Structure formats: C-alpha cells, structure tokens
Amino acid sequence: MKIAYISTYSPRQCGIATFSTDLLAAIAHQDHEKQIEQHVFALSETPGNTRYPEEVKHEIGQHNLADYLAALQIINGGGYALCVLQHEYGIYGGNSGVYILSILKKLQIPLVVNLHTVLDNPSTDEKNILQDIARVADKLIVTSSLGVKLLQEVYDIALPKIAVIPHGVPDFPYTQAEAKDILALSDRKLLLTFGFLSRNKGIETVLRALPDVVRQVPDLLYIIAGKTHPNVLKHDGEEYREYLEQLVEQLDLGKHVQFDNSFMEETHLTTYLSACDIYITPYLNEAQISSGTLSFAIGAGTCVVSTPYWHAKELLAAGKGVLFEKENAQQLQQILLDLLLHESHLLEIRTAVSAFKSTLSWKKIALTYKELFTQVTQDFDGENHPYSARLKDVNPVLDLSHVKRLTNSVGIVQHATYATPNYHHGYCLDDNARALLLLLMVKEDEPTRDVDALVSTYISYIYYAQRPDGLFKNFMGFDNRFLEDIGSEDAFGRGIWAIGYLVRSHTNSSYRQIGKEVFVRAIPHFKTFRSLRAVGYIVLGLVHYLEHEPQNQELLNELRQLVSFMRSEYESNSNERWPWFEKVVSYDNAILPLALLRAYSVLHDEHLKTIAVDAGEFLDAVLFRASHLSLIGNDGWYGEHSDIAAFGQQPIEVYSTMLMYEEMYRTTNNQRYLERIYSSFQWFQGENDLQLRLYDAETGGCCDGLEAFGVNRNQGAESTITFWLSSVHMNRAFKNYTELLSALSNSSKLTVA
Incomplete structure (x- = not known):
C-alpha cells in the first residue's frame, strides 16, 4: 500500500509535525513485511528552507495555492492507494485553512482525516470547511468521545464516518x-x-x-x-x-x-x-x-x-x-x-x-491505524464517491427570502453586512434592474407565486431614476436622494436590458406600457455610448423588445448600428492569438459574445456568428483553464501580454457566462456547451478555485465573491440576484434535467466537486 500524508512534518517545530512523524515511524515499525510505502506532502511556511527526511516527497507552501494544485496532481497520478490528512485550521492557507479543499475535493483515492481541532462554536468558514472535508472523507478520526459528539451535533456528520483513536505516545525507557x-x-x-x-x-x-x-x-x-x-x-x-x-x-x-x-x-x-x-x-x-x-x-x-x-x-x-x-x-x-x-x-x-x-503506546495505536487504512481502501468505491459521482439534482429550490430582506418600499438595497442589509450604501439602478429581470422570470415560470409587489417596486425605481431626457441616474442614498446627475453607461445598459425584457414578458399590460415609455425615451442615447458592455446590455434589451415588435424598423436600425460598433472594436483589437474585443479581458466578459449571438438570431449575419463563436471559444479556454470554472479576478484582470488575475472572482460573471454557453449551444448545437452551463453553475456550489460554496442555504443569499483568503461572506444584492438568475436559468436550460443528464452521460470529462 502506498500512502500519501498531507501534514506539517519534522524537523518543523510543530505539534502536528511531531504527531505525523511519530505515526509514520510507528506504522513503519509494525510493517514487518515491508508492504507499506509512506510519502509526506509537507506544509511549509517558507518552502525550500527546511532539510526534510527522504519520505518527504513534496513541499506545499502554506500560502501558495499553486503548490496545493501541484500536490494534487502528484497524488492523483502517483499510484497512491490512500491519502491521510492531518487537519488543523492554522497550518493551511486562506481563511481558516480553506486552501486544503483544493486538494481534497479533487482526490481520486480514499481519504482519512485526523481532526486535531473540533470547535463547538465555529465560524461560518470553519464550519463549512469541516463539513466539506467530511463530505469527501471516507473516515474522520478524533481522539475523544466528545469529538464524536461535536461532529454529530454541531456539524451534522453521521456516526459511521467517525472513528476514535487515542493520541499515541512514545516508549518511556527510564524509571x-x-x-x-x-x-x-x-x-x-x-x-x-x-x-x-x-x-x-x-x-x-x-x-x-x-x-x-x-x-x-x-x-x-x-x-x-x-x-x-x-x-x-x-x-x-x-x-x-x-x-x-x-x-x-x-x-x-x-x-x-x-x-x-x-x-x-x-x-x-x-x-x-x-x-x-x-x-x-x-x-x-x-x-x-x-x-x-x-x-x-x-x-x-x-x-x-x-x-x-x-x-x-x-x-x-x-x-x-x-x-x-x-x-x-x-x-x-x-x-x-x-x-x-x-x-x-x-x-x-x-x-x-x-x-x-x-x-x-504507538505500537498499539499503529496497529489500529493499519487496520483502519486497510478497511477504508477495501471499502472504497470510486464510482459512487460523493464528489466523483455526478449529481442529478444540482439546483436548490427558489428562495427569495434574502431578496425580500434587502428590499423595501424604495427598491433593493445594494449591500449587506453578512446577511443583514447595509443601509449606508443605499440603492442603485444596476441592482434594481437585475432584480426586475429576476422577478419577471420567476413570474413567468411560476405564475401563482406572488411577486407582483416586488416587480412593481423595481419598475418604480427604474422609472424614478430616468431623467426627462431619457438618461438615467444610478446611485441613491438611503435618504432617497440621488447621488449623481447622470449614472454610468453600464447602469444605463442594464436598465435597458431589464426594461426590454419587461416589454416582451407576460406580465400585466400596465407594467409593459410604462416599460415602453422608459425604453422609447432612452433610444436617442443608444448610439452615443462607447462602453462595450453597456452596448452589449442594450443589444440584449433591444432583442427582447424586438421579440415583442419584430418588425420595428427603428429598433432594427439601432441594433445594426450597435452591432457594427462592437464588430469594429473586435476587428481593431483582435488578432490570431487574441480574438477579443479589447486588449484586456476584464469584467462581465461573456456579455460581449452573448450580445452578438443574440443579435445574430435577429439579423442572421453570418459574420456576427463567426466573431461571436471565436470570441466565445477564446473566453471558454480562459475560464476553463482548470477542470472547473475559474473566473478572471478583478485584481488585475487579464491583458493580452499579462497573466490572468486569480482573485477576486465575482458572481456576476457566472450568470452571463451561463447565458453565453446556452446561446452558443443553440447556435452550434455543440453538446459541450450544455456541460459548460452546468459546470458554470457549480461555481456557486463549490466547484471553483478554492472549492468553497458561495450559496448560503440558511439565508437564501449568495456571498459576494471569491478572494485569495477565501469567501467574502457579505451577501449583497448583486451576488444574491445573480445566483438566483443563474438558478432560474438552470431550470430553464434543463427541464427536469433530461438534457443535462444526457449530456453528462455522454461525457467522460465532467465530474462534480
């Protein structure tokens, strides 16, 4: 049996390092037939500065996520039969040691975990991390019966997964x-x-x-x-x-x-x-x-x-x-x-x-460990392991409680401190437009759900934010006074996207009528914008409006002009190795190919389709450079001649990415894009660079982003609405998941973690 241990290790001066060193020595001493090969993947604060013994095969820099991923590749490809983790929050990188999940959730072999700390009142991060470890572990080891009780009562971990093995002690040769x-x-x-x-x-x-x-x-x-x-x-x-x-x-x-x-x-x-x-x-x-x-x-x-x-x-x-x-x-x-x-x-x-x-004595404790290791490897079923098996039910039931918590009679509040509305930052057009889009979709999918008051609130905010000349204000303080005379182009565009959807939706006629007034008043400004994303949002709004009035020549001309601008930007900035609209791939990127694909469905211009698919494929290669969705971080973005920023990753990117893949599937009939829709949504559920969930089932909210240290636990309007838009989109894309499951059954690449 070949075993990979993940732990601190001697000569590092650390209690867990001592424990691991003693455990390996005791097992080696009991291995009379030399059937066990033990390797250590040692956690180091400063890799390269410690002279480790020969059993240490790889160093993991505590604060270097890339080292964890490198260790994962070695373990999965190294012929190991078992992985043993020594877990203590403080020895791993990220908030509460979250980096270790990047290894554990992708392991392809059985996992045994020694829990050196089990807290009775853990933080959200601490609880989530231990529960995630428990999901992928085949056995959790604690040294006391109280540890068993805490795991059951605080962390909801089933008793059969837990074993009690006392802390071993050395021989004492002297009286x-x-x-x-x-x-x-x-x-x-x-x-x-x-x-x-x-x-x-x-x-x-x-x-x-x-x-x-x-x-x-x-x-x-x-x-x-x-x-x-x-x-x-x-x-x-x-x-x-x-x-x-x-x-x-x-x-x-x-x-x-x-x-x-x-x-x-x-x-x-x-x-x-x-x-x-x-x-x-x-x-x-x-x-x-x-x-x-x-x-x-x-x-x-x-x-x-x-x-x-x-x-x-x-x-x-x-x-x-x-x-x-x-x-x-x-x-x-x-x-x-x-x-x-x-x-x-x-x-x-x-x-x-x-x-x-x-x-x-370590002699007796080592025998107990050997028996446990043998049993775990014999019982391991890779096909049905929790994180190697494909999930059939990937989507939580719609829960608007946090959306309602953030909404008052004026609109939806921008920010939250954890799950509590933070009134200091007031409201914005962007979030009320997103919220309107979400609630209109919910009403279409569930006509009996009572969301009319919310729909009316968000429409009212957008209507009030529009100036007489058709432009929009954006930010409003909690005292109900707007904080600027003219809002950003992006906020304008998101407002038009939502209003366009309102006009084509199946809601009541009075809502659609006010939507038409707002939309028509804004039309003269469409062609004046130079923010590519604002133009993309407007294109989406125009296509929605044209679904209601497909022969409206004025809007068709507006659409052609906007698309022409996007095409010229693409042609000015792209080259063979960089098929993109700008020299930097920054935020809400999928909106750009998505807008051209939606425009293609109306204009039937094959050149638009070619540009959009090429740009979409380029973005796909960036976003799925790992085996999961790895978003471009806002801490530096991704320039043509610079590296991809790893963090912070924002939930808003996921929804537009899912929409892009759906449109690419409709346009090309390539089944791989169906898989991408599914995999993109799983970013919220922990299939991301840190293997951390952002959706909070307890509140109905979604955390604000993925940072180098872990999850930003605030649950603002943008992230929460984006999550539920993505969730609704999942339901629409895969009715009863039949298409999804068909796609998954034909793919050997997609696994859930």
Whole structure:
C-alpha cells in the first residue's frame, strides 16, 4: 500500500509535525513485511528552507495555492492507494485553512482525516470547511468521545464516518529514579509543564499557587519546558516568557522554577516526563479535544493535575488525575499540597494511570491505524464517491427570502453586512434592474407565486431614476436622494436590458406600457455610448423588445448600428492569438459574445456568428483553464501580454457566462456547451478555485465573491440576484434535467466537486 500524508512534518517545530512523524515511524515499525510505502506532502511556511527526511516527497507552501494544485496532481497520478490528512485550521492557507479543499475535493483515492481541532462554536468558514472535508472523507478520526459528539451535533456528520483513536505516545525507557538521576535532580520533587509557550497556557496560575507550596515542600522544583510558539514569537516576541520570569522574581521563586527554552526532542521529553512527580496542564481554553502533551504525560504514568478542558475531563476520569478550575491558584495550591504531603494519594493516581497507559503506546495505536487504512481502501468505491459521482439534482429550490430582506418600499438595497442589509450604501439602478429581470422570470415560470409587489417596486425605481431626457441616474442614498446627475453607461445598459425584457414578458399590460415609455425615451442615447458592455446590455434589451415588435424598423436600425460598433472594436483589437474585443479581458466578459449571438438570431449575419463563436471559444479556454470554472479576478484582470488575475472572482460573471454557453449551444448545437452551463453553475456550489460554496442555504443569499483568503461572506444584492438568475436559468436550460443528464452521460470529462 502506498500512502500519501498531507501534514506539517519534522524537523518543523510543530505539534502536528511531531504527531505525523511519530505515526509514520510507528506504522513503519509494525510493517514487518515491508508492504507499506509512506510519502509526506509537507506544509511549509517558507518552502525550500527546511532539510526534510527522504519520505518527504513534496513541499506545499502554506500560502501558495499553486503548490496545493501541484500536490494534487502528484497524488492523483502517483499510484497512491490512500491519502491521510492531518487537519488543523492554522497550518493551511486562506481563511481558516480553506486552501486544503483544493486538494481534497479533487482526490481520486480514499481519504482519512485526523481532526486535531473540533470547535463547538465555529465560524461560518470553519464550519463549512469541516463539513466539506467530511463530505469527501471516507473516515474522520478524533481522539475523544466528545469529538464524536461535536461532529454529530454541531456539524451534522453521521456516526459511521467517525472513528476514535487515542493520541499515541512514545516508549518511556527510564524509571522515575533513573530519569531523575539523568537530570541530576534526585533530591527534588518535580512539577512539569511542557509545550509551546503562549498566553492561553495559564502558567501564571501555577506560579501564583507555588509560594505557600514551597514553604511546606522546600525541595520542590517546577520545570517549564518548551520554546515560545512560533506564531507568538513572530508577533509578540518573548513577551509572555518575560512576563513569567518577572512573576517568578516577584514571588521569590527563583530557586524553585526552571525554564527550559528549547523545542522538546523525544528523548529529552520522555526523560522529563518519567522524572516528574506531577504534570500540570493549567490551560485556559476549554475547547480542546486533543492534547498531545496530556497524552504523553499519561503514557509516562505520571500524576496529572489539570484544568477541565475537554480532553482532560475525558482522559483523567476514573481517578487518573485531578482537575482544578482555570485561574484558581488557591485551589491548585491545596491540590498540590495534598498530593506532595500525602504520597499515598499520589501513588493511587499513578497506579490508576499505569493500568491505562499501555493502551496509548504507538505500537498499539499503529496497529489500529493499519487496520483502519486497510478497511477504508477495501471499502472504497470510486464510482459512487460523493464528489466523483455526478449529481442529478444540482439546483436548490427558489428562495427569495434574502431578496425580500434587502428590499423595501424604495427598491433593493445594494449591500449587506453578512446577511443583514447595509443601509449606508443605499440603492442603485444596476441592482434594481437585475432584480426586475429576476422577478419577471420567476413570474413567468411560476405564475401563482406572488411577486407582483416586488416587480412593481423595481419598475418604480427604474422609472424614478430616468431623467426627462431619457438618461438615467444610478446611485441613491438611503435618504432617497440621488447621488449623481447622470449614472454610468453600464447602469444605463442594464436598465435597458431589464426594461426590454419587461416589454416582451407576460406580465400585466400596465407594467409593459410604462416599460415602453422608459425604453422609447432612452433610444436617442443608444448610439452615443462607447462602453462595450453597456452596448452589449442594450443589444440584449433591444432583442427582447424586438421579440415583442419584430418588425420595428427603428429598433432594427439601432441594433445594426450597435452591432457594427462592437464588430469594429473586435476587428481593431483582435488578432490570431487574441480574438477579443479589447486588449484586456476584464469584467462581465461573456456579455460581449452573448450580445452578438443574440443579435445574430435577429439579423442572421453570418459574420456576427463567426466573431461571436471565436470570441466565445477564446473566453471558454480562459475560464476553463482548470477542470472547473475559474473566473478572471478583478485584481488585475487579464491583458493580452499579462497573466490572468486569480482573485477576486465575482458572481456576476457566472450568470452571463451561463447565458453565453446556452446561446452558443443553440447556435452550434455543440453538446459541450450544455456541460459548460452546468459546470458554470457549480461555481456557486463549490466547484471553483478554492472549492468553497458561495450559496448560503440558511439565508437564501449568495456571498459576494471569491478572494485569495477565501469567501467574502457579505451577501449583497448583486451576488444574491445573480445566483438566483443563474438558478432560474438552470431550470430553464434543463427541464427536469433530461438534457443535462444526457449530456453528462455522454461525457467522460465532467465530474462534480
């Protein structure tokens, strides 16, 4: 069996690196027939600066998404039978370690995940990431029964997917007397705390408890072993250690406290643990389901005194230790005196621990892992794996609750802070036009759905935003005053697109009549615009209007002039390797080939079709440069002689892209474009560069974009309306999904992730 491990790894000074190093060594030790080959894909903050052992086959730069994708290719193509992930939010890149999903969701082999942290009150990102990991994992491993409970109750993960395997511990070769001799401390009573130093360790509580203790136990020595946590050192330096040293001086404990500011190698650590009389974990954070330091102390057979964080409460039950309240120095003082002055009490605890400690040895734990790995690989069914199987039901049920939440009697508010309307930014024509388009489509598809009040509100905003000369204002403050005299060309164009659709829609005649008035008043300005996207939006509005009045020669002439402008821009900027309308591919790009294809359906100009299909194919190659939709980011766009910006990616791009592919399918009858419609929509559902969902089923809203750090969790009008427009479009494009499923069944390329 060939296994790929994704983790930090020694010599990196990190608890998870130590865990992984110990796990691989223990499994190798139990592999008597040499049937297991273990490779590590090591997470590094600065790749290339660490000399790893030979089992490390690839380094992943923590903050470099491309490294994750490179690792994915190696794992999928490397003949591995299993992938094992050590998961801790902080060791992976992006918000809450989101980058790791770019590997996990595309794995083609079974996956086992050690969860080193399970939070009881996670953030939205933390919860979504763990749930996404659970969807693709074949087995999740936690070290405690509380971890099982949290996974079920907080994350809705089914019990059969979860396994409990305790944290392994090394061998302890010395007796207590031998270890004290090695340390030259045979004449001292030893207390010990070890691990990376940081303020949540609570060591100051122990120091405050010691003055009265050392008066009665004058040979007492408290060893604080471990260097400052690297992240703490980076931001705060040695501030916490210096604070502890000052406290030792203030309490006159200089002869009774010793600092060992080093990373604990195993030999050094096992000697300390074997020698100590009492091991103390005074941690302040209750939400800790796994503690390697605590497991090591139990494995050494020592008496543990601890605050009641989750792992301690479970591991120290049945007399295997003593608990005290966090920051309660007086209670800790009484416990220490009782144990140190009454050795029979100390011996009772050590006896209880000794009867249990052998169950934690890496030798036994490694056998458990080997059995689990064998079972997972035998049970793996690649065809029916959650993210390799094709989905039949890809579209959520229409939920307008967030659209309604953002809408008042004036119109739809532009922005939201998370899912709460943000009134500071007021309203805009663009969003009310999009909202009108959405609600008209909803009314057509579901005539019994009561959306008339919303339709009326959005029409009213557009009507009020139009000036007497036919131009439009755009932005309005929440005090209902417009913030500029004339809005942008793009806002004008989006307004015309929506009004054109209103005129051809099957809504009531009074709405269509006001739409005609608004449209006709705007016509004189059509030919004056020079924003290609504004022209594209107007073309879409004109084509819709012409569906209502196909013989309107004035509008046909307007359409020809606009199309002529777009064609001239294409011919001026395109070349054999750059068949595009501009020297930069920027925002809402699919609108341009889409507009020409829609115009072709009216004008039947074959040259338009050729330009549109060529430009569409060029854009397709850019957008699907990966195996999923990878939008062009607004942080730099994509110039003819520059790289493609990876982030931020905006939901607005998805809807126009879906419309473009639908029109290309109608024009060419190429079934691949049907697949592209489906794959484009899946961008919202996590089939994107970060493998993160943007649609929020809890609110009915859609997050505002995909950034390098993760998802922008605000759910504004543009993103939410765009999502539901895309959803409605999916339903229209694939009635009962019969066409879609036919396309998928004939394709070996499309998989869902």
